Amino acid sequence: MSAPQVPTFTERLARAERTNGSMLCVGLDPDPARFPGAWRGDAARIFAFCAAIVDATHDLAIAFKPQIAYFAAHRAEEQLERLVAHVRDVAPDVPVVLDAKRGDIGATAEQYAREAFERYDADAVTLSPFMGHDSIEPYLRHAGKGVLLLCRTSNRGGDDLQAQVLATGERIYERIATLAEGPWNRRGQVGLVVGATYPDEIRRVRELAPTVPLLIPGVGTQGGEAAATVRAGWRGDARGTTGPIMVNASRSILYAGAGEDFAAAARREAERLRAALHRARPPLETAPAAPVAR
Secondary structure (H helix, E strand, O other): OOOOOOOOHHHHHHHHHHHHOOOEEEEEOOOHHHOOHHHOOOHHHHHHHHHHHHHHHOOOOOEEEEEHHHHHOOOOHHHHHHHHHHHHHHOOOOOEEEEEEEOOOHHHHHHHHHHHHHHOOOOEEEEOOOOOHHHOHHHHOOOOOEEEEEEEOOOHHHHHOOOOEOOOOOEHHHHHHHHHHOOOOOOOOEEEEEOOOOHHHHHHHHHHOOOOOEEEOOEOOOOEOHHHHHHHHOEEEOOEEEEOEEEEEOHHHHOOOOOOOHHHHHHHHHHHHHHHHHHOOOOOEOOOOOOOOO
């Protein structure tokens, strides 16, 4: 008897999008200095704060994205483990993306993959592809797990390397997109990170990589515009999503309120953003008609 087929990360995202009617990724970047009321400055409250956000928004999100530095800096890795387990309990169909931006090879990459997928039980992890396929291959050995490669990031300094032109005439970010859609993605596990502050580049990445998931940070505090982001990156037809996108918002949701009702305020902001993203979807392409039996 053959082993059951493990859903790919892309398939899990598409299911979450259908279930929650959402393209909104809720970023979990807990800063104790911004916690509400008596919790302010208390790193021991990181789990409680983030769990409250998850409870308030889990039916509105396509994914949750904890940023590992915000936990590790406060010696809160154990709280991150508990948080992912909490997501599994309250929202088992919502994937978790560990934002770690790892980039190494060989045995070290194998350990980073174990950290992401075994210790933290993430569904996907962000990686730097600078060292080539060797640096992502150990992660791809984990069935059903995903990797999201930095491609065209939202920071101004991204131009220093990502926009440089290769001898082939491609820009570096275009080459990464081509590899992610093609030879690096034989089992449907690879996606890309593209910044909301560059909608023209999102559109170009989508031309080169029409089916891979896109993680799009930069909406809200970083200045990205939600509607332009969706028009550039989302693709679908009458059968559903053909290229799922996760439009990430972190601080604008986490710190929407500063009082005891911070979770309710976070939910209101998440509802607003989810609706704005949904309204921005381009018209669905018409699915090809089924052939008529003769």
